[in-house]
Amino acid sequence: MQYIVMQIIxxxxxxxxxxxxxxxxxxxxxxxxxAISNYYKDNLLEDCKIQLLIPESxxxxxxxxxxxxxxxxxxxxxxxxxxxxxxxxNPIFKDLANFKFDVLIIQSIGPFNLNKKCLIIFENYVxxxxxxxxxxxMNLKLEESKGIIFSVSTGLNIYVCSVIxxxxxxxxxxxxxxxxxxxxxxxxxxAFSPPVIHELNLIYPxxxxxxxxxxxxxxxxxxDFNNLNEIYDFKEExxxxxxxxxxxxxxxxxxxxxxxxxxxxxxxxxxxxxxxIEVIELNSSLNLEKLLEELRKILDYINGKREVKFxxxxxxxxxxxxxKQLITNMLLSxxxxxxxxxxxFELRKNKPSINxxxxxxxxxxxxxxxxxxxxxxxxxxxxNIEAIANCLSLNSWVSLNDLSKNAKKENVYKCAKKPxxxxxxxxxxxxxxLKKFTYIKKDGNEILLSYTCSKDAxxxxxxxxxxxxx
Numbered sequence: 001m002q003y004i005v006m007q008i009i010x011x012x013x014x015x016x017x018x019x020x021x022x023x024x025x026x027x028x029x030x031x032x033x034x035a036i037s038n039y040y041k042d043n044l045l046e047d048c049k050i051q052l053l054i055p056e057s058x059x060x061x062x063x064x065x066x067x068x069x070x071x072x073x074x075x076x077x078x079x080x081x082x083x084x085x086x087x088x089x090n091p092i093f094k095d096l097a098n099f100k101f102d103v104l105i106i107q108s109i110g111p112f113n114l115n116k117k118c119l120i121i122f123e124n125y126v127x128x129x130x131x132x133x134x135x136x137x138m139n140l141k142l143e144e145s146k147g148i149i150f151s152v153s154t155g156l157n158i159y160v161c162s163v164i165x166x167x168x169x170x171x172x173x174x175x176x177x178x179x180x181x182x183x184x185x186x187x188x189x190x191a192f193s194p195p196v197i198h199e200l201n202l203i204y205p206x207x208x209x210x211x212x213x214x215x216x217x218x219x220x221x222x223x224d225f226n227n228l229n230e231i232y233d234f235k236e237e238x239x240x241x242x243x244x245x246x247x248x249x250x251x252x253x254x255x256x257x258x259x260x261x262x263x264x265x266x267x268x269x270x271x272x273x274x275x276x277i278e279v280i281e282l283n284s285s286l287n288l289e290k291l292l293e294e295l296r297k298i299l300d301y302i303n304g305k306r307e308v309k310f311x312x313x314x315x316x317x318x319x320x321x322x323x324k325q326l327i328t329n330m331l332l333s334x335x336x337x338x339x340x341x342x343x344x345f346e347l348r349k350n351k352p353s354i355n356x357x358x359x360x361x362x363x364x365x366x367x368x369x370x371x372x373x374x375x376x377x378x379x380x381x382x383x384n385i386e387a388i389a390n391c392l393s394l395n396s397w398v399s400l401n402d403l404s405k406n407a408k409k410e411n412v413y414k415c416a417k418k419p420x421x422x423x424x425x426x427x428x429x430x431x432x433x434l435k436k437f438t439y440i441k442k443d444g445n446e447i448l449l450s451y452t453c454s455k456d457a458x459x460x461x462x463x464x465x466x467x468x469x470x
Contacts, residue, residue, distance in 0.1 A: 001146045002047040002100075003040055007033040008155025008163065009054045013061065015092050016198050021205045032151045034095040035206065036191055040149075050101040051140065054083055055159055056317075057108035057122060062086050066118040070310045073120075073317055080105050104140075107132055107319065109158060120315045126162060127324035133166035134328065135299065143174055147187035149208065153195070164190070168213045169328055175215035176335035177288075180343040182368045188212070217369035219259055220332035225252050231323050232302045241301070244294040248330065251291050251337050254282060257465050258340040264468045265374040266432025267361045269461060270344050271352040274397055274439065274450040279458055280465075282345065288338040295330065353446040354382050374431075381431040385440065386447060394442040397450065400435040424464050437461065 019028045020035035025043060027035040037048035056073065062082045063069035072079040083103050087093040109124040142148055150167060152160050167188050174185035188211045193204045228234050228245050257280040261269045269279045305320040343365075350356045358379070366375040388403055427434040437457050439450045451458065 001144065002049050003037075003147050003149060004051055004140060004142065004145045005033045005037050005040075005048050005149045005151075006051045006053060006163070007031065007151040007153075008106075008159050009052050009058065010155045012058075012090070012092055014198070016196070018196055019203045020193065021203050022208075026203065029095045030092045031095060032153060032191065032193060032206065034099070036149055036151070036208075037099050039206075046146065048099060049145075050096060050099050052087075052101065052103050053106050053155070053159070053163065054103055055106055055108045055155070057110075057112045057120065058083070060112050060114045060120065063114065066114060066310070066313070066315065069114055069118070069120065070308065070315055073308050073315065076105055104136055106136065106159065108317075114315075118313050118315060120317070122317045122319070124317070124319040125321050126158065128319050128322060129158070129162040130165045130169075131299075131322060131324045131327060132303070133162055134169050134331070135296065137166055137170060138173075142170060142186050143177075145186070147189065149189045149191055150211075151191040151193070153191070153193045164211075167211065169332075171211070171213040172215045173332055173335045175213075176220075176332055176339060178339055179215060179217060179336065179369060180339045180365060182364075185215075217263070217371070219256065220329040220336065221252060221326075222329075225249050225330065228298065230326055231298065232320065241298055244297055247286065247294050248291060250283065251286055252330075252333060253466070254280065254286070255333055255337040255340065257462070258344055259336070260465050260468055261432075262340075262361075262365060262369065262371065262374075264428050264465075265371075265377055266428065266465065267357055267378070268352060268432050268438070268449055268451060269465055270347055271450070272348055273453050273458075274441070274448075275453040277453050277458065279451055279461055280344070282341060287341070288334060291334050291337075295327075295334070299327070351443065351446065352449050353443070354386060354449065355446060357449070358382060377429075378431045381433050385433065385449070389440055389442065389447045394440060397439040397441045399452070400433065400438045400440055403440065404435055424468075427461070427464055428468060 015030045017028055017030050019026055020032060022035065022039040023043070025039055027038045029035045029038070031050075033050045033052070037050055040046040040048050056076075056079060059069050059072050059079060059082075062079075062085075063072055072082055080103055083105070087096065087103070107124055107129050108122040109126065109129060111119055111121045114120055148167070150163060152164065171186060171188055178185065190209045190211045192207045192209065196204060225245075225248060228241055234241070258270065261267060261280065272278050299322070302320055302322055307316075307318040309316045309318070347360060350360075362375045362379060366372055366378075385400070388400075392403065423434060423436075427437075432438075433449070437452050437460075439452060441448045441450075451461065
C-alpha cells in the first residue's frame, strides 16, 4: 500500500526550485508534492504515488496554436499524452522520476488566452467540477491506499475548493461503505504552505492537517428515485437508460427496507422465515460494482454532450449541467446500500435466535450507528419472549399469538394482556415482534424466531417497513 500525494498544477512555467520544510526536514524541489513524498519516503519509510491534477485550460501551455488546442480539447487522451510529453521535457518536473506518478485531466471553468490571439472559454459549472472529481478520484482506488495528502497551495482557488469538496464527499462515501461493519474509511490530509515569493530565497514550511467529515446513519436520498430527468434533461433519450433506472430504483427501494429495519428497530425482518422466505428480497447480483457501472453509464452519456466549438478566434467548451446534489446523494445511498446488503447476507448465515439477535444488534449494530435507545426496547421485547418460551415446551413453530392466549400468568407475557388496535404501531413499538406474525421454536438451548410464511402477512410487513410514518 502507498500514499497518494496530489497537487493541482497551475502556471508551472513560473515555478522555481524552492526549499521546503517539513518537521525540521528540508527538501529542495520544484513541486510541493515531491517534497511531501520525499518526507514520507525518508522519515516514515512509506511509498508514495504522486497524482498531478491538470486543468484542461492548461492546453494553452502545450498547444502550439489554436488548431492543435481545438484537437486536444476534443480528445482527452491526446491532451493527457501531450502533458506527459511536456513533463518529460521540462526540468520543473525532473523530481517526478524518483516516484510513481500519473496525470489526471480535470475540467476547467472560465476564459483563458492562447498566444494572445485565441480565446478559450470553458462554459461550465462548479457543480460539474466537483461531481466529475468525485468519480475521477474514485477511479484512483483511494480505499486501497494508506492515505491521501492533497496540497491546497497550488492551482486556482476554484479547483482547490472543488477538490476539497470532492474529498469530503468521498470521506463520507467510504465511511458509509462500511458503516455497519464499523470500519473507518479513508485517511485524508491537507498540506498547507505559504505563497512562494520567487525573488526571495526563503524556506517554506509545510503543515499537514488531518481532514475529516462525519457520516451519519441516515438516508442520503430522502425521496424516491423515479425519473432520470431529475439528473439531466434527457427528453425522449432517457429510454436508452430504462434498465439503469430500473436497477438503481430497485437498489434504493431495498436500501429503504434494510435501513428502516435497523432505524425503526425491526431486526427480524432482515432474516429469512423458517421456510427460507425473505421478508426483504435481496438480489444476489445487484452489487455495488454493477450499480456504479449503471450510474457511470448515465454520467458518461451526459458528459458526451460536451461540445467544443471554434469560430472567430474563440474556442468554446460547453458542458451540460448535471444535478450534483441528486447524483452525490445517490452515490452515498449506494455506499450505505452496499454496507447493509453485506451485513444482511452475512446475518442470514446465522439462525435467527434470540442470542444471535442480541449479539448482532444489541452488542454491535445499534452501538455502531448510534441507536442505543433501540437496544433498550429490543432487550425488553426479547426478555418478554424468553419468559414465555422458557415456561413452555416448544418443539415446533408456534405463533406468539397462540402462546400468549395460553399463558397462565399475566406477568409472563405482558403484551398478551391487552392487544393494541393499531397493528402497525404495535409492530414498531415491540421491535417488529407482532404476535400474530411472529413464530417461535426451541432448538436445544436456543430460542429461534421467525415470521409467518404467509404471503399476505409478509406483504403487510413490507408495506409497513418501506414507509413506517404512514
